[in-house]
Amino acid sequence: MLELIKNPKINFIGKRYHAFIISGVLCLLGIIAVIFTFIGKANLGVDFAGGSLVQVKFQKPVAADVLRKALISNNLADSEIQQVAEGNRVLIRTRKQEVVGERVDERIRKILAREFEGNRFILEGIEYVGPKIGGELREKALWAIFWAIIAMMIYIAFRFDFRFGIAAAIATLHDVLVVYGIIWLSNREVTLLTISALLTLAGYSLTDTVIVFDRIRENLKLRRKEVYDVVINSSINEVLSRTIVTSVTVLIVLLALIIRGSQVTFDFCLVLLIGVIVGTYSSVFVASPILVEWHLLATKKVKSTTPEMTNKKSK
């Protein structure tokens, strides 16, 4: 039997305060990212901010600064240029929709035809999103995330109990916030695909949480006499290889998509890749410890004389 970890006995619950600090900082980053996004300080893609994205394929390679100069001298100073390694492709992105009464893509077509005579090109892709649509898409995306988390919370609460539902929802929200914080900090563009990836991640990160919670529920029934946090800690250890291997299979396919896949899905997969790692971490270090804390709070209320058992070593 090939095993990643043989019979682990790691004290996860004992280290939960370290984890809380790390998660707290990362979540704070996520919250800051969300706030900054709302006040307009984020690299929002054409989908959300409105604007144009034009993908040009040239016959011969074109240097980015030559292209930039050409655009700047033609009223398109705010445009961003991104070169795609393959096939002399260039992405031109701008917040504008129109320049001097003309659609940006038409404008770019004319500029390129004039400035790069003899270098034939085609406009391979055009994305144009009006300001109104951008706002609508933003609103839709927020609602989608909101409903996804509510729906999953209800499901977990229904399948387990209320406490598990809340803990799972917090862990899921944690994952989404942390990953969004990382995207925001690295100034990667936020597009519709990014949001879809965050949603997918919300669903997927629950897989690991469900694996752990299932075992916790099972063990709580079997080992009623033992201390709560000991049961939880050994449950995490028992299913640890499962938690990791399920993530590994998904990480493998994501890596394949990142390395060999299309430019379009690159960011999407990157978000999921970070998300799967964060999600695995959170199922062990966020979701389960919340159960422990909750239990401690609940029992403290019942009999305030209960001794501290948080730092007790498991097994």
Next chain:
Amino acid sequence: MRKNIKWNIFLTIAVTGICIFLLYPPKEKLKLGLDLQGGMHLVLEVDTTKLPPGSDPSDAVDRALEIIRNRIDTFGVSEPIIQKQGKDKIVVQLPGLKDPRRAKNLIGSTALLEFRLVDSERLDEAEAGKIPKGYEILEDEKGKKLLVKKEPELTGDTLVNAWVDSGGGGIMSQTVVSLEFNKIGARKFAKVTGAHINEQLAIVLDGKVRSAPVIRSRIDGGRAQIEGNFSLEEARDLKIILRAGALPAPVKIIEERTVGPSLGADSIRKGIIASIAGFVLVGLFMVIYYKLSGMIANVGLVGCLIMLLGCLAGFKGTLTLPGIAGIILTMGMALDSNVIIFERIREELRAGRTVKAAIDAGYKKAFGTVFDSHVTTLITGLILFTFGTGPIKGFALTLSLGVTISLFTAIVITRFIFDLRKEYQTLSI
């Protein structure tokens, strides 16, 4: 139990068979999204504020949609999708489009045709700032200014036909668009031309003068020609929009996503390469980690893939680039159910159970976990499907189908193979 195995084998063969049937031949059965086959996605907003007071905005949007549909049908695009979205929006999807610019002009122009009288004597005066009441200055395509009456003598709603002609004949013959009016239009046209001989009559399309010929004589019979420097293509498009009629209100393109066919083909190629790479790697991992059992999981995975593509074809779903990513991702997730079950079986074996007991317990105890983890992903998939548009809907579709199918393959296909292995003394896992 024996009966159970037979039932599972039957179910597996039947479902796989149906899916292969649904999928074959894949090139015809799998519908590709605009991002893969190339095409244009437009969202138009009908400017209902410009409607005459008292008219129903919803009716105007419906009429605009019909007119746009007519234009596209005559233009000739296979399988266009033209839908109303919300109150005042129209979504147009044109797959496999060759010339997006032309299509945009064709769809976006209001095509309001007007015949207006020109006052050439007072032009200088007007240009100096003294525009006579009831007149306005319009430009033609070359930027030449003309002083025309605001009130049209005749509009395009009396048109019954339009066609492309080569006017005049000879080598230098110009392409012209000929028009034919109905009886009312013809009568009005005859009256106007009769009363204004030797004056200019401007043919105005969407506020731009297309041509402004001098009236030589009274024109009976209800026919007219638009001259201008247009190419055959432009003339043809003009004919199309004139025939389909003017939109009740101007439309504005508020969202556009156009993908060229070369980019689409590139995406398909990369998607296939990434899929194969992902499959091989994850399959290899399973065999190394779980040996023969891993191999069985891989068989289930191939089954899952066939069924997923089959269902996609069966549901007439659209495969998009994010959709391909969704398929690969689902494959990774499909293996999760096997991982959860295998780990449970290992655990039971470690606890000293027999192969038979371990397999039974593994499947029985892991089922709840497998089920829950699939449902949570399915929930997000369905929400994405509801809120998403275009390519993202494609992703949501493959994801939702994928997790549902992988639940089936994990508990039916791999299960019966394991049931067959129950007789063994040891288990390669």
